[in-house]
Amino acid sequence: MSASVAEAASAPQVAVRLIGVSKRFGGVRALDDVSLEVQVGEIHALLGENGAGKSTILKILNGVHAPTAGLIEVLGRRLGEHTPDEAKRAGIGMIFQEMSLVPTLTVAQNIFLNNEMKDARGFIDDSSAQGRARDLFATLGVEIDPRAEVSSLSAGQRQLTEIVKAISRDARVLILDEPTTALSGGEVEKLFAFLRKLKGEGVAIIYVSHRMDEITRIADRATILRDGRHVVTAPMSELTLDKIIEHIVGRRSRGFSDVKREQALRGEPLLELRGVSGPRKPVKIDLTLHAGEVVGIAGLLGSGRSALARVLFGVDPKREGEILVRGVPASINSPIDAIAHGVALVPEDRLRQGLILDHSVESNASLTILDRLASWLFLSTTRTREAADRQIAGLRIKTASREAPVRTLSGGNQQKVVIAKWLNAEPDIFVLDEPTGGVDIGSKAEIIALVRDLAARGKAVLVISSELSELLTAADRIVVMADGRIVQETPREAFDDPNPSDDLGERLQYAERKLSQIIQRAHSHV
């Protein structure tokens, strides 16, 4: 390591330079002309909402994606091709959230995995590897036994091992994506001490986290992104929490203003959760859904929103607490139980969980009501067709025919097929997880209008969404989750400007900013 200190002194001062980098996915601009410099020996935070472009930058640096336009230099050298191998050769080390260590091998074996030290005869030399690992740990002040099996380490120790593994391969730029999610408080301190030491050795660190308190403590500078654009890069000393949030949230305009929101008539409680916990998330959820109302759940990725949906639908087991349907305790241990209690889930991952892609629209739409479509054992072709046609017409699903495989439909129409499947089953309680994910703006508005319509027909609806404008348009009440818990529950009206503007779009923007601030704050306090 001492050699690399000298090296760092003579090496360029800029570790990573992005010049005018853009990235498109199909028609979507994920990154738009972003320029950015990360200095040698600096911890640089990358901030922004979900979808602001952070992970796209990480993936480009890591060689997973190639930029559509722009240049990238690492330590003064331009990246030629964009492959993970090339990124590694250039000195970029990505530390994954889901760790890439083999649990059944030792720490030393993992550090030198696929890069093993050999003895004179060409055999793997575990004892020199252990010695080398011990030296590395000693210089970096890490107390881990290189002979220990990785499975016996704590989450924090694994994280450190992972970083040392990258360093041992001459990584000069470390990328850490939410490195503390699995760590305890004490482990976070150790990680920070370690990162500061690495910084002193001339390593550049790109740090991504939703936890503002950590950012303010560890980062030297921060870059804030919004909607794929670079907003600001500044030293942390010049950024207050309020300023950061303001930059992250920004002013925005996205059009849902044309969706009608009729005043909801709250009916009887259809679904009550009392202290419901799942396997890891959610934690002790108390929530009531009434007939005729839409409740929105906001929160960042990993806040436990989808986990709550899975517990409600019987996919994930419920660890504790009680679920009541129409005031009666319901035992929901599988989707079959959930459906029997009138609960439907439009799942997060439409392609994997929602649809059988190679099957027809008709076949997908009838999946939930096969028994109702059958005479004795045999499926009635006529009734199956009717059920499909009714929904194709009602939801205006654009498809070549009811026999077309759903794979051939657009994202918005695929999502409508998932909804059709559940409308056919006529449940009372709808849970929709990111119902407009990957859906074009026209279908988005249609789907949100449909959500309002369901409530108007006396259903209880729970909508999970990362799009705040969508939540604010659809919901009567908004629940904010962070770290698996509900941190705040607010009626929709509370987000309105006390001096409302005449412009619908501006009113929505105001509400959006307010909600986004609540979400960011919720995550900075956990």
Added chain:
Amino acid sequence: MSETVANPATSSFLANWRQYIPYLGFVLIFAFFSATLFNQGFLDPNNLLNILRQTAMISIMSVGMTYVLAAGEIDLSIGMVAGLISLVAAVAMDHYGPVAGVAAGLLVGALVGAVNALLTTRIGIPSFLTTLAMMGIARGTAMWMTSTKSVPILDDNFIWLFGGGNLGPIPVLVLWTLVVAALGHVVLRRTTFGRRVLATCGSETAARYSGIDTRGIKMRVLMISSLGAAVAGMLYAGRLHSGRFQLGEGDELSVIAAAVLGGTSLFGGAGSVVGSIVGSLMIGVINNGLLLMGLEYSQQLIARGVIIIVAVAISQSRK
């Protein structure tokens, strides 16, 4: 406008022509043997009926295998179970008459299927291992039952119904194949159960999220497979007038090959009963053709292996 109408038709034809590869392969192999073995009597009606008789058991078991593979599972025990059932039926018949024999055969078949199904779905042992173990257990039980001796079957009705008889010019074995294939096809394509199997095969996760009891589906397909093996075992017994532990030996490979040749994926996905029957016939034709060519048994084994690998490689390459 005319374009949008024409497009789906063209694309569906292009998407579908690959489905016909199994049938095309069958025609090609049949044509090849017809041409080269014309003088050895390949096309002789008796020879053709013989092919149908010989492949009946494979065909019947391949129907069950179609369900099992479609649901993303596998059943390796069928061959050995067929042998075991031939003995169980023969022994029961010897003591209590033909009706008891058939009942015992079906009962033991159902029992084996239930054990396979419970171990796979309730305890979570992969069906590959469950049925591999069951293969040994069935074989061992069959050998142990009668100390490896075969048990003769003397009941003429049983022999007629299970394998030996003809209805007019048509061998009863062919009728069995037709009935099982038709039943298998209709159940898979027209009933709610069949739709649930196909949904499980299309996407197990999506099926589960739609409220389909995918575990229950897997249980039932493994039961169906064992029952198919039980019927095949009794057909072997009827055809050879005896129960023997060797009957059905190695059939699991022919049956899996037949299903895969017919377009059923080994990893779940598409499943077609008609395709499996065609695949079985292909294997029957290959066996018969190689025999007529005068190949020794050792050479037949090699040639059959190569042909199956080539055919499966072609039918799988469509993915």
